Each structure stands twice: as C-alpha cells, then as structure tokens.
Amino acid sequence: MFGQDREQLRRFFATSWRKRQSGEPLQGLEQLVSQIVEQHPEYHAQLADDEQLQRDFTPETGETNPWLHMGMHVSLGEQLGADRPAGVRELYRQIAARHGDAHAAEHAMMECLGLVLWEAQRAGRTPDEAAYLECLKRLAE
Numbered sequence: 001m002f003g004q005d006r007e008q009l010r011r012f013f014a015t016s017w018r019k020r021q022s023g024e025p026l027q028g029l030e031q032l033v034s035q036i037v038e039q040h041p042e043y044h045a046q047l048a049d050d051e052q053l054q055r056d057f058t059p060e061t062g063e064t065n066p067w068l069h070m071g072m073h074v075s076l077g078e079q080l081g082a083d084r085p086a087g088v089r090e091l092y093r094q095i096a097a098r099h100g101d102a103h104a105a106e107h108a109m110m111e112c113l114g115l116v117l118w119e120a121q122r123a124g125r126t127p128d129e130a131a132y133l134e135c136l137k138r139l140a141e
Helices: 006-022 028-038 041-048 066-082 088-099 102-123 129-140
Strands: none
Touching: 006 028, 006 041, 006 066, 028 041, 028 066, 041 066, 066 088, 066 102, 088 102, 088 129, 102 129
C-alpha cells in the first residue's frame, strides 16, 4: 500500500477513519480501511492518538499490533476483491460459512497469511501462494 513508510500507512488509517466519522467522501481504499476500523473499536483510541503512530509493538509486550492486524484485513480485502491468489474468494466463502461470520473467517485466514508471510521473510523469498491456499483449504474443511 505505501511501501516501507510505517507512519504514512498509519496516518492513512487514521485519516480514513476521521473522514468516515465526519461524513467526508471516501475513495475506494479509504472505504475499505474505514470499514475495517469500524469493526475494531478496540483500536479507535490508537487512531485518535498521534503518539501511537510512532509506537512499536513487540512480541515482548504481549500486545497485538493494531496496525498490523488491520493491515492484514486490508490485504485480505484486496485478495478477495481480485480473487488473487486464484481461488481465495471461494475458500473465503467456505471458511465464512464454517465459522458463521465473515469477520471471524478473516481472523482465521490471517493465521495462514501470517504464517506464509513469516516463512517468506525468513527465507528471503516471495510468499508461497500454493502453501497459503493449502492452509486455507484446511480451514475450509
């Protein structure tokens, strides 16, 4: 979405949410981001606090990184919109039917996405789409 600029990405989330709250018109990605933010009221305080734009979230603190979490929702939304990797949209439908809730399905899918991204980063390669789809197929069963 914005490369490696963490603060710019975080500001985009905060700005999209502020625009949604004030009724300003939203562009396509702003609409997606604001819908995701709306589904996560536990993160609204971070979006309203400029100091949070600079804050690090490390595993040692035991806190979920709200920006990473919402960013993964954005990634899933973009994948579903484009059906890329091919077949992800149908797997999502199956996972959502199994969970009975679209948001819960996305959270389950994030486990697969996170694992594939972590493995790719560790190995210094692109994410393995086949492994990602296999993980999602297991969730859909």
